[in-house]
Amino acid sequence: MSKPDLTLSEKAMLVLKAADDPSQIDAVCDRYNIERDEFDRWCQAFLSGGTERLVTMDKEGSTSRVESHVEATLDYLPSSHFLLRILARLIAVLNQRDSYTKQHSDDVAYYSIEIGKHLGLDSDTMQTLYIAGTLHDVGKIGISDHILNKNDELTSEEMELMKEHPRLAVELIGTEEGLQDVSKAVYHHHENYDGSGYPEGLAGEEIPLLARILAIADAFSAMTTDRPYRPAMRVVDAARELVNKAGTQFDPKLVPIFVERVLKIPLSKLQERS
Numbered sequence: 001m002s003k004p005d006l007t008l009s010e011k012a013m014l015v016l017k018a019a020d021d022p023s024q025i026d027a028v029c030d031r032y033n034i035e036r037d038e039f040d041r042w043c044q045a046f047l048s049g050g051t052e053r054l055v056t057m058d059k060e061g062s063t064s065r066v067e068s069h070v071e072a073t074l075d076y077l078p079s080s081h082f083l084l085r086i087l088a089r090l091i092a093v094l095n096q097r098d099s100y101t102k103q104h105s106d107d108v109a110y111y112s113i114e115i116g117k118h119l120g121l122d123s124d125t126m127q128t129l130y131i132a133g134t135l136h137d138v139g140k141i142g143i144s145d146h147i148l149n150k151n152d153e154l155t156s157e158e159m160e161l162m163k164e165h166p167r168l169a170v171e172l173i174g175t176e177e178g179l180q181d182v183s184k185a186v187y188h189h190h191e192n193y194d195g196s197g198y199p200e201g202l203a204g205e206e207i208p209l210l211a212r213i214l215a216i217a218d219a220f221s222a223m224t225t226d227r228p229y230r231p232a233m234r235v236v237d238a239a240r241e242l243v244n245k246a247g248t249q250f251d252p253k254l255v256p257i258f259v260e261r262v263l264k265i266p267l268s269k270l271q272e273r274s
């Protein structure tokens with residue numbers, strides 16, 4: 001028999017079925033004529049973010065750093081099937097709407113847990129952070145296609161609509177038991193340290209710690225990714241931008257942790273103009 005040609009969401013549904021009842025995995029594989037190895041790869045892809053993203057430095061960076069995203073994030077997967085199901089469902093829906101957001105979400109989850117490791121966060125908090133990173137832009141599901149997929153910079157009116165995505169995210173995940181802390185981090189990920197952000201204009205440590213971490217990971221991922229309307233910035237330039245905005249947009253205590261310990265770029269290096 002030939003291999004089934006399943007869509008992404010069909011694969012996601014099978015993974016969810018297996019997550020609900022692992023004893024059914026072999027039966028699912030038989031019914032859909034899927035090799036068990038291949039099915040395990042789908043599970044890993046859905047539950048870890050899927051792509052082997054390599055984080056590398058350009059020549060301006062102090063070190064070259066290569067790490068497998070999949071391995072780095074597996075430790076922080078939700079342990080309960082309930083959370084797993086919600087997470088996989090939302091990721092699958094988001095990926096269908098907008099492949100940039102899916103890749104960006106993987107990156108944000110990855111950078112966030114790297115920061116969390118250096119802060120010594122406990123494993124429950126790390127799990128919350130990983131899920132929040134993965135879901136931080138899930139509210140974009142509620143943003144219309146012409147804004148979400150626009151190949152140009154957004155007008156101010158469109159930007160106002162886009163700013164609804166943290167609220168929409170809370171509508172999607174906020175009432176689910178066990179996800180309140182995830183919701184809180186996601187809701188506040190566009191707050192600025194000086195109070196100029198949205199949706200609530202919180203400042204300093206009023207902003208939940210996990211949201212302050214997400215903000216740095218989010219900005220770094222966005223700056224270092226090619227978009228239709230602008231090319232990606234170099235890693236070292238994006239790091240310099242974070243440092244320049246420490247204390248205004250970003251938490252000034254977290255920026256050095258990300259730049260020096262995660263990216264391994266000495267702050268002194270950023271003072272030299274390139």
Ligand SMILES: [Fe+2]
Binds near residue numbers: 136165190
């Ligand atoms: Fe966002």
Ligand SMILES: [Fe+2]
Binds near residue numbers: 136
């Ligand atoms: Fe984002």
